[in-house]
Amino acid sequence: GAVVSQHPSWVICKSGTSVKIECRSLDFQATTMFWYRQFPKQSLMLMATSNEGSKATYEQGVEKDKFLINHASLTLSTLTVTSAHPEDSSFYICSPQNRVTTEAFFGQGTRLTVV
Amino acid sequence: KQEVTQIPAALSVPEGENLVLNCSFTDSAIYNLQWFRQDPGKGLTSLLLIQSSQREQTSGRLNASLDKSSGRSTLYIAASQPGDSATYLCAVHTGRRALTFGSGTRLQVQP
Numbered sequence: 396g397a398v399v400s401q402h403p404s405w406v407i408c409k410s411g412t413s414v415k416i417e418c419r420s421l422d423f424q425a426t427t428m429f430w431y432r433q434f435p436k437q438s439l440m441l442m443a444t445s446n447e448g449s450k451a452t453y454e455q456g457v458e459k460d461k462f463l464i465n466h467a468s469l470t471l472s473t474l475t476v477t478s479a480h481p482e483d484s485s486f487y488i489c490s491p492q493n494r495v496t497t498e499a500f501f502g503q504g505t506r507l508t509v510v
Numbered sequence: 511k512q513e514v515t516q517i518p519a520a521l522s523v524p525e526g527e528n529l530v531l532n533c534s535f536t537d538s539a540i541y542n543l544q545w546f547r548q549d550p551g552k553g554l555t556s557l558l559l560i561q562s563s564q565r566e567q568t569s570g571r572l573n574a575s576l577d578k579s580s581g582r583s584t585l586y587i588a589a590s591q592p593g594d595s596a597t598y599l600c601a602v603h604t605g606r607r608a609l610t611f612g613s614g615t616r617l618q619v620q621p
Contacts, residue, residue: 401553439599439601486551497541497542497559501553504552504554
């Protein structure tokens with residue numbers, strides 16, 4: 396399977412600060428990146444879809460000004476949680492794809508705790 | 511809008527039992543279906559991928575079946591072991607190419 400590296404694996408930050416999460420596809424070109432989040436005891440929900448070089452498309456209820464996504468290259472996408480609040484505490488996970496892959500691959504996930 | 515449901519939500523069994531986890535989806539127009547394992551606080555491990563044209567896939571003690579017309583998939587785990595304890599997620603791949611996940615089945619295998 397594909398090798399996906401996501402960092403950091405966990406982060407604790409103070410309310411009001413920003414946190415950047417990186418997702419790298421190490422062995423294939425990710426033309427598309429999906430970002431999901433998972434609240435405790437819930438399943439994964441799609442937050443946004445980004446295509447390399449284009450603006451991200453956000454799911455209903457996800458604030459685009461709060462969750463900034465950059466997908467400037469085929470191997471790197473970043474998710475920045477701006478002005479984080481305790482309700483943003485969640486598990487964030489990326490999934491890179493391209494037109495060839497049919498199987499979904501995921502990063503290791505980032506557990507964000509905002510205090 | 512695709513919706514994925516998994517039953518049961520939680521399951522506790524003694525070691526050695528054979529298990530069946532169920533997944534149903536509302537829109538049968540899927541590209542494929544994937545079963546994942548998630549350990550507490552961890553990411554996802556892909557277990558099995560079934561293409562829409564396939565009926566089942568097997569890997570070791572795991573067997574997944576797909577009945578696309580009825581919107582159902584089952585994950586069969588043979589001779590369960592304590593190391594199988596985890597949450598099992600079913601996800602379907604539709605035209606949007608993002609996955610729609612079920613809420614998962616939390617499995618506990620007692621030694």
